[in-house]
Amino acid sequence: xxxxxxxxxxxxxxxxxxxxxxxxxxxxxxxxxxxxxxxxxxxxxxxxxxxxxxxxxxxxxxxxxxxxxxxxxxxxxxxxxxxxxxxxxxxxxxxxxxxxxxxxxxxxxxxxxxxxxxxxxxxxxxxxxxxxxxxxxxxxxxxxxxxxxxxxxxxxxxxxxxxxxxxxxxxxxxxxxxxxxxxxxxxxxxxxxxxxxxxxxxxxxxxxxxxxxxxxxxxxxxxxxxxxxxxxxxxxxxxxxxxxxxxxxxxxxxxxxxxxxxxxxxxxxxxxxxxxxxxxxxxxxxxxxxxxxxxxxxxxxxxxxxxxxxxxxxxxxxxxxxxxxxxxxxxxxxxxxxxxxxxxxxxxxxxxxxxxxxxxxxxxxxxxxxxxxxxxxxxxxxxxxxxxxxxxxxxxxxxxxxxxxxxxxx
Amino acid sequence: xxxxxxxxxxxxxxxxxxxxxxxxxxxxxxxxxxxxxxxxxxxxxxxxxxxxxxxxxxxxxxxxxxxxxxxxxxxxxxxxxxxxxxxxxxxxxxxxxxxxxxxxxxxxxxxxxxxxxxxxxxxxxxxxxxxxxxxxxxxxxxxxxxxxxxxxxxxxxxxxxxxxxxxxxxxxxxxxxxxxxxxxxxxxxxxxxxxxxxxxxxxxxxxxxxxxxxxxxxxxxxxxxxxxxxxxxxxxxxxxxxxxxxxxxxxxxxxxxxxxxxxxxxxxxxxxxxxxxxxxxxxxxxxxxxxxxxxxxxxxxxxxxxxxxxxxxxxxxxxxxxxxxxxxxxxxxxxxxxxxxxxxxxxxxxxxxxxxxxxxxxxxxxxxxxxxxxxxxxxxxxxxxxxxxxxxxxxxxxxxxxxxxxxxxx
Numbered sequence: 001x002x003x004x005x006x007x008x009x010x011x012x013x014x015x016x017x018x019x020x021x022x023x024x025x026x027x028x029x030x031x032x033x034x035x036x037x038x039x040x041x042x043x044x045x046x047x048x049x050x051x052x053x054x055x056x057x058x059x060x061x062x063x064x065x066x067x068x069x070x071x072x073x074x075x076x077x078x079x080x081x082x083x084x085x086x087x088x089x090x091x092x093x094x095x096x097x098x099x100x101x102x103x104x105x106x107x108x109x110x111x112x113x114x115x116x117x118x119x120x121x122x123x124x125x126x127x128x129x130x131x132x133x134x135x136x137x138x139x140x141x142x143x144x145x146x147x148x149x150x151x152x153x154x155x156x157x158x159x160x161x162x163x164x165x166x167x168x169x170x171x172x173x174x175x176x177x178x179x180x181x182x183x184x185x186x187x188x189x190x191x192x193x194x195x196x197x198x199x200x201x202x203x204x205x206x207x208x209x210x211x212x213x214x215x216x217x218x219x220x221x222x223x224x225x226x227x228x229x230x231x232x233x234x235x236x237x238x239x240x241x242x243x244x245x246x247x248x249x250x251x252x253x254x255x256x257x258x259x260x261x262x263x264x265x266x267x268x269x270x271x272x273x274x275x276x277x278x279x280x281x282x283x284x285x286x287x288x289x290x291x292x293x294x295x296x297x298x299x300x301x302x303x304x305x306x307x308x309x310x311x312x313x314x315x316x317x318x319x320x321x322x323x324x325x326x327x328x329x330x331x332x333x334x335x336x337x338x339x340x341x342x343x344x345x346x347x348x349x350x351x352x353x354x355x356x357x358x359x360x361x362x363x364x365x366x367x368x369x370x371x372x373x374x375x376x377x378x379x380x381x382x383x384x385x386x387x388x389x390x391x392x393x394x395x396x397x398x399x400x401x402x403x404x405x406x407x408x409x410x
Numbered sequence: 411x412x413x414x415x416x417x418x419x420x421x422x423x424x425x426x427x428x429x430x431x432x433x434x435x436x437x438x439x440x441x442x443x444x445x446x447x448x449x450x451x452x453x454x455x456x457x458x459x460x461x462x463x464x465x466x467x468x469x470x471x472x473x474x475x476x477x478x479x480x481x482x483x484x485x486x487x488x489x490x491x492x493x494x495x496x497x498x499x500x501x502x503x504x505x506x507x508x509x510x511x512x513x514x515x516x517x518x519x520x521x522x523x524x525x526x527x528x529x530x531x532x533x534x535x536x537x538x539x540x541x542x543x544x545x546x547x548x549x550x551x552x553x554x555x556x557x558x559x560x561x562x563x564x565x566x567x568x569x570x571x572x573x574x575x576x577x578x579x580x581x582x583x584x585x586x587x588x589x590x591x592x593x594x595x596x597x598x599x600x601x602x603x604x605x606x607x608x609x610x611x612x613x614x615x616x617x618x619x620x621x622x623x624x625x626x627x628x629x630x631x632x633x634x635x636x637x638x639x640x641x642x643x644x645x646x647x648x649x650x651x652x653x654x655x656x657x658x659x660x661x662x663x664x665x666x667x668x669x670x671x672x673x674x675x676x677x678x679x680x681x682x683x684x685x686x687x688x689x690x691x692x693x694x695x696x697x698x699x700x701x702x703x704x705x706x707x708x709x710x711x712x713x714x715x716x717x718x719x720x721x722x723x724x725x726x727x728x729x730x731x732x733x734x735x736x737x738x739x740x741x742x743x744x745x746x747x748x749x750x751x752x753x754x755x756x757x758x759x760x761x762x763x764x765x766x767x768x769x770x771x772x773x774x775x776x777x778x779x780x781x782x783x784x785x786x787x788x789x790x791x792x793x794x795x796x797x798x799x800x801x802x803x804x805x806x807x808x809x810x811x812x813x814x815x816x817x818x819x820x
Binding site (some may be wrong): 392 | 420423424454457458482483484485488489490491571574575576578579580582583584585586587588611612614683687702704705707708709711712713714715716797800801802803805808811812813814816818
């Protein structure tokens, strides 16, 4: 049998479209029955694969159910946070490749962020070193949008659409009373502020809420923040501020850690409530106004009702493109996105390939020139960058119970 | 001029459909030009009206923009939390009615919950006492669903749809890793557990997550909770629990207040992080498993992307019905919802009228027989009650920026 099989896994935190990339890989894999035999999924990533948990997509998601992956959040295959050993001499590598051989694997796909690309890097280098002809490819995924050598990443557009829509709604909710109020919206992103910056897309006109946006890229100055909010309350009755969970002061201390000063719970554990809660109390105490905080939390990465159609279609495209490239013999590459801007400013995207070794240990933050000099907002350049990525709505099919119908691994 | 004018206001916390009720009142009002002259809105409720802030709907929302109210969350007219004095001898009453007279008001509508119905009660009693022919009517509104003498309230269905959909997505997000985990979802509802109970609608089969649901109607026993969660972790790798923000223990202390034991912030203020955060730390400390908490927060009441079409249509119907009733001479009434269940179990609803005096100082909680004997879940009766209320999806129009387009008071 000259036919080989394809295997795909998911790794790291879930996003709203990690299963769309999975759909792209699986659907494209199944469309080449002349060269690709089975399309397998590893359950709980490389860690699960080591324990032998594998499924066959033609059995588990036959027919039209496969397409349901495109609107199912989470990670259909399950995920893991497993780091392969640095030394390629480690016995885990021959063990893995023995399993690949037993399953007659010709193509290995891994969908994830930086850490997952590290796995792709190591496996592709081991394959090269040992003369294995297994093609090892990476599919990008992260709501943080922090991968280098790609214009953006699948997962970011939907999370950004969630943030923009929700911040717009929170602003409506915040302004119903005549009483002055400050609302702090805490958004995911420990090191990179891309997602928090998407709060700026909620504005309907210049000067609209959210009036300030604070990213982890710039040291957060608590006194300057309070002064700005106080001044803004003279103009707007209600001030909405977007802050990244990862904001730090000039000393490098996370703002949420100051909350820590509060003490420990009755079990002796630190109770970190997040920087939003901390700033809420700070604003209330220091400025004497009504303050509230909203942590957008996991809905940012699992909200199906606010999927970006652009993001979803691009995630599928990335999956398909990776399989096509691997069939042409590519290996050790991650699928990347290349942006094209028409003369009229129109947006389009094509897929490219990047050396996975150059991606796995780097991190792309929001460029300094896209942040205003006072560090309290993003510029129009950011808006132009991000706006095309959140476009389009997906109508998720509803089940008999009237709620979104997803697909689940048994 | 025999023609009189209609005025409408909004009061209390916003919901996703309080503006749909407003639309119903205004659209119905404008459809009777033979009897109703202007349709006015009081900005920031009765408090704003006292300060003279009034708008004319034909000027501010002409043409098709009026219909945009039906998908705009928040409170278009702004709200207030203003309680009229108990004594009808208070000078605020003649002051108010003098203003009504100056504006030639014949019909007064107030959209809100218990407290707003208190305003309707007082104004209608004052009108009766003084022989005024102004018709004073209440339109129900609350995500808490706690008004008596009505099957349910506008605002509940959309909030319940938000809770059910989001809990289903959070469950997907929670189960991506192999590691055991507990997720606490904190849901609004200080005294009544209707909204938290809606978490049960997220289940796809019996025994599915959320595995437990805790309402404020039943004393919360921390040790019993921990024992149940520990046992559940033997069956499910990931356990999702819905808790109402208002859960209390047998002594009547809110669970969130125990967090308080933690201490005060650096400004001497109590830092209450909510019962979800408290239980998250408790589970982590006592059971030694990964724990997380998600506070659904204000999106429960302002999320336009998860509007229930049933809720929205009923809110509009309530608005229209109230105007029709007032035109027939009714006063001192709140529009109520009467449920009809077909032989096949099908749901339908008609509007009714209830004496507002019997509504304003009462509160409807989840009946004891709809809560399981151990207090950790709701019964099938609740599911049958709530399921029809969350049905149907609304496609909110998108603006040029690709995000939901709402209407705003300048």
